[in-house]
Amino acid sequence: MPKTSSRWLGLLFQVGAVLLALLFTSIILLLVGAKPFQAYERIIYGAFSDMGHISDVLVVWVPLVLVSAGLLITYSTGLWNIGIEGQIALGAIFTVWAMRLLQDSSIPPVLIILVGFLAGMLGGALWAALAGALRVFGGVNEIFGGLGLNFVSTALTIWLIFGPWKRPGVGSMSGTVPFDTSLWLPMVGGSRLSLWSLGLGILGIVVVYFILQGTYFGLRLKAVGKNPRAAFLMGIPTSSYMMLAFILCGVFAGLAGAVQVTGVYHRLIPSISSGYGFLGMLVAMLVNYQAIGAPFVAFLFAALNIGSIQLPIDLKLDSTLSGVLQGALVLFVLLMDGVRRRVLHKK
Amino acid sequence: MKVELQQIDKHFGSVHANDHITMTIPAGTIQGILGENGAGKSTLMKILSGFIQADSGVIKLDGKKVVIHTPDQAIHHGIGMLHQDPLDFPPMRVVDNLVVGSPGGLVPNKKEAIAALKKLQERFGFQIDPDAYVETLTVGERQQLEILRLLWLGARVLILDEPTTGISASQRLKLFDTLRKLAADGMTVIFVSHKLEEVEVLCHRIAVFQRGRMVGEAKPPYVTTKLVEMMFGKAITLDERAPCATCDPVLKVEHLEVEDTRLHICDINLEVCRGEVIGLAGMEGSGQRMFLRTLAGLTRPVGGKVIVHDKTLTGKTYASFRKAGVTYVPASRLEEGLISGLSLTEHFILAREQKGFIINRDAAVKETEENIDQFFIRGKPETHVEALSGGNQQRALLALQRQDVDVLLIEHPTRGLDIESSIWIWSKLKARCQLGATIVFISSDLEELLHYSDRILVFFGGKVSEPLDAGTTTVDQLGQLIGGLGMKS
């Protein structure tokens, strides 16, 4: 069976890609005078040594997997939703907004958090719809539109923190006044992890998997993504589907923003998205836009993020090394995929 | 240059695309390669021109063994290939297109290129404006440009893969003249086609391919029936025409006025009956495509009305046209018709009515299997459409059209298909006519137009002829109309 052998060959290439990425990162480490294995050991230690670290990894995993889930939808539709960072931020802003409005009322905290989440979804969706409208109706490429909207969202966040929502008398980069602990997502004893947000992350990726694999809607999105002209001639309203893809992705980004607010920072901070939007794009690329791999790769990336905190503490290395490794992984997997295609098909 | 192919062998998965093919082509020869779709002609040519590599076998040029891994190396050895789909860069100017693939310094010498282009054009009687944008050229002109480009790059072996697809009759004659001149100069020409009459007229010798093997060679005088037998392993005749029209107007066009940047056509009037087949003839770019797209609601007319089933749909969206029972089947199968990367099953799911929210995969696979059987598609439900051969893609595209659709607008229904596939496609289309469907189609194949249409509209120079009765029109008459003779002003 030639198919099986090509699958094994494919695996070989992917292992090769991972090894190359590690090699590449190791060379960089050697160049800065560090010991690569020691660095990797520290990263693994920092991510998995105890429940506390694992729970911290999961805290990062939740928003990352939500963002990746959303991006799988836009990727499937052939859209590069680079505005995802802004959509996370707007989700966070809307969540904070709703919760600020309600925090002094007599509404039960659970309900306020719930409203916060709904508002976050709405915020992300609106911001995504804006990018979508620019693309679909304005003919502005979503990459440029998204970049622009990211800038606007950053400016908006900063303006809110230093302006209308500033702490009494003080504007601070540390963000707005934290919410009362009753408005925090309940955390598992002693950790920063909330089972609610963990459940949400799992639910999110399952829903997206289901949408893309099993529904007419998902299949049409894919059709639009792979060939909009043919999809249109087949009777799929491509503009509406592109808009829907943006909006749905925005909902997930908004959820991630809401999780950042209710579960992690409990307030609005300047970089509330924590770069998860761009990291999510790497995740989606690495899994070749297949939902099944996303939770695992997101977990790996989250582990790298958390594990690399050890680098500056123990080895005086910059923790952006994890970013180098993440980027290198994506780069080499894409590269090896190209090489594999050349070798296998030559077509 | 003498080309020798020895024991060329190539597998694509389980498909044996080239089965130990050996052939020798002397310099100055026009070698015909004849065979139905999927016979392995294109594969062999792609191997020769470096696009793919053979699993085994030897290529010799003028007796010297060469290794060709890329098209670049091929052209370095003097082998140039013209593809079925022109590979140029449409948003570029002609001269830039010429320069872009050329070796040499970082700063291309445009002046030199223009001079060379002019010289070559004079020799072959081409008239392409070096400053024109490639996208404004017709398929025929693009082909001429591609030939010039290859010659300019130093090609001494020219491979043409189905070059007459989509070009006008006069352009075809010019092409044949050019090829003859080139051969007379000692150039080796390899002409790949499934069109018997072309190969017979043009080629000094013919090799016939069937299912990956070279099954025979022939030299003039050719015996057509023998060639057909070699191609298919059996003799084939065209179906008799069976008109099925009793007039019950389904589609009406009143004083329709369409225009694009180059053309303006006024006052088209037409009434199409239930079950009728209307052929649209004309040189490429004479407005027939614009007209067909207007009938589908894809292009908005400047004036006049389009009426489907007594409903005036002028200015409505494509979706409303579809709702009224109109469908549009584009010519470029992989660009507009099918979706690369999706399987046949997925295509059928998309094309059929949505039932609920969740897809019933098993039912969809079953339906796909039925269609595969019914439409003789060589593929499996999970096969991605881009892996199908051209004929199978066209059959799949046809199978996808819903049964409740009763106005089929088709661009080039059999372009690039072999005779057997064409006949089969038309038998299916005619069957739909009998069930009450109406067909309007574009073709540049005069035989097809005359044989399958009930009436024909000829487009020329911004004008449209009165509908001609296909039964009483001859190929010559139609050819003259397309060329602009006898068109009423």
Add this chain to the structure above:
Amino acid sequence: MQKRLWLIVSLLVIATMALTACTTPATPTATEAPVDETLTFGMLLVGPYNDHGYSEAHFVGGQYVEANVPNTKMVYVDKVNSADRPGTTPAQLAEELVAKGATVVIFNSDDMKDSAHEFAKAHPDIITIHASGDGAWKDGKDYQNIPNLSNVMGRMEYGKMMAGCAAALTTKTGQIGYLGPLINDETRRLASSAYLGAKYCWAKAGNDPAALKFKVTWIGFWFNIPGVTSDPTQVADDFYNSGFDVVISGIDTTEGLIEAGKMKAAGKEVWAIPYDYEKACQEGADVCLGVPYFNWGPAYAKYIKAIQAGTFTTGWEWLGPDWTNINNPDTSMVGFDKGAALSADASTALDSFIAELAGGLNLWTGPINLQDGTPLLADGVVASDLEVWYLPQLLEGMEGQSVSQ
């Protein structure tokens, strides 16, 4: 899809391989919990440990403790801010330091306030020192009542007055720029102190106080974050190009000084006064009038010793210079290191100003009005710590934003 599963499996395999490969050689990590009586203290630095500014001053303070208090060891994380370490919180990073054995954790920035309080509450066994905060100040506006929380801050107001004085004694145009970070109580009182010092020395040198121009431009944070803050390099250039010939830096990094150096090289007569870090002048000695700096070492050494001895009590401390020698590295919390560009005359005048301060001169004495004209202090009234700490606006006579908008 199947293919990708393989990818994931392979990634995990690699990860496992790396793990085993690394654990077997058993690299002796020096980070395990100490078995001896070494006291490990952790430090969270808002900027890079080598920023030649606020964070480096803290870092040096930590090194001072290690060198001067036996059986102590520092662990630290720098760049503790949400832009540099996205997805983390200072509390989370503090816990990492605790995992390295820290029993005392120092949060060095006002911006870590929420996290410091959260951390202190969650870890009652860890002594949490929040530098520049007020959560442990019983009289303060933000008293938290967390038993293990302590605050410490230097009375940099004096350092800033000296900086203002040096600027006023040097300026030829009578225009002094103040490169401000973000707007809060602390930064307002520091900018205002610089102004008070400048005005005092300006008038003392026989000039008209109304002719002194003192302008504050806020960049938005303690250091440049591209895309988020204004670019301090740009702000400094703007000052120098619009007639301001001395720029006093209120931010943690040295852009003001660097730009002055460039301007000077281009023939302009300009000066700068950096901030925070004793050796900051090194980056532009020929334009540096001096630097007001923090000397955290003695204070932290005092605390750590007390903790070792079990005599430490938490609270809020606002420590001033050692007036016998403001630059004594073992005693003075706040110092001013004169720069090479300060003229001999100005140096003498500055010395006498410092002597006046040491002798009891308090510039925070009325009449002082706020920027909008509302009286802050009536004639002869001396400001309380609360009034200075929580200064609501800049002062009358200063240009620039008083509250963030």
